[in-house]
Amino acid sequence: MLLVLVRHGQSEWNRLNLFTGWHDVELSEQGRKEAAECGRLLQEEGFDFDVCYTSYLKRAIHTLNIMLEVMDRDWLPVVKSWRLNERHYGALQGLNKAETAKKYGEDQVKIWRRSFDVPPPELTPDDPRNPRLQAQYRYEEKPLLPLTESLELTIRRVMPYFHEVIQPEMETKRVVISSHGNTLRALVKHFDGLSAAEIMEVNIPTGV
Numbered sequence: 001m002l003l004v005l006v007r008h009g010q011s012e013w014n015r016l017n018l019f020t021g022w023h024d025v026e027l028s029e030q031g032r033k034e035a036a037e038c039g040r041l042l043q044e045e046g047f048d049f050d051v052c053y054t055s056y057l058k059r060a061i062h063t064l065n066i067m068l069e070v071m072d073r074d075w076l077p078v079v080k081s082w083r084l085n086e087r088h089y090g091a092l093q094g095l096n097k098a099e100t101a102k103k104y105g106e107d108q109v110k111i112w113r114r115s116f117d118v119p120p121p122e123l124t125p126d127d128p129r130n131p132r133l134q135a136q137y138r139y140e141e142k143p144l145l146p147l148t149e150s151l152e153l154t155i156r157r158v159m160p161y162f163h164e165v166i167q168p169e170m171e172t173k174r175v176v177i178s179s180h181g182n183t184l185r186a187l188v189k190h191f192d193g194l195s196a197a198e199i200m201e202v203n204i205p206t207g208v
Contacts, residue, residue, distance in 0.1 A: 002174040003166075004047065005184050008063040009034035009207040017097050021089035022131055027062050034207025035063040039070030050173035051077050053166055055084040055180065056136045063207075064178035082131075082140060083161035086180035090148025091121040093129055116196040119150040151182055151199070158186040181206075 009031030013020040027035065052068070054060045061080070068074050092100060092112065101109045112120040123130050124147075131137045131145040146153065169175055177184075181204050189199040 001170050003170055004176045006038055006178045007181055007184055007204045007206055007208055008060040011059040019089045019092040019095050021093040022085055023093050024057050027059050035066035036070050038207055039067035043071045049176045051169055052176050053079050054178040056080055056082045057085055060178045083157050084179045084183055087154040087182035088146045088149040089120055090123055114200055116200055117150045117152040119148040122147040154182050155186040158183050
């Protein structure tokens, strides 16, 4: 049994200090270097995989692709699921974090970012950022797609997918998941038995 978790490399919006969430933003040049370094380290340490999982978001997909290319494992099967997407930041997506703090107040933004169960303001149904209106989710059950999420709500969609889909594969296969900071925190909370307060102190840097 082997499971390796990788957070995607730095994205362009990470670099610009924007709330990213489900916005499908590309890796920065630094992010591509981080992904390649992940692949190099995994190969150097003798890791190999049988199946890969990632989200619908290109920063995680491209991180995985770069890693596999470095490891000479481009041929490995890859399973994509929106349930491995980043936490949905609702109406905050695309906003500069510093400007958002000025607009709503630092205390309120800290609650949205760091509390376990308080989500940011929802997107309106007609907002073009609504995933129910976007092509990559056209075959998904629309009512299940979030308009905002807290970390608690993110965990509620990540963990059933892990238990029902990924964990059974781990019985016979070596698995790598290329995903996002809050998605991986959901898994870390489960594996390490952390409380809601403890997981809020966990940070997973890009490209790790």
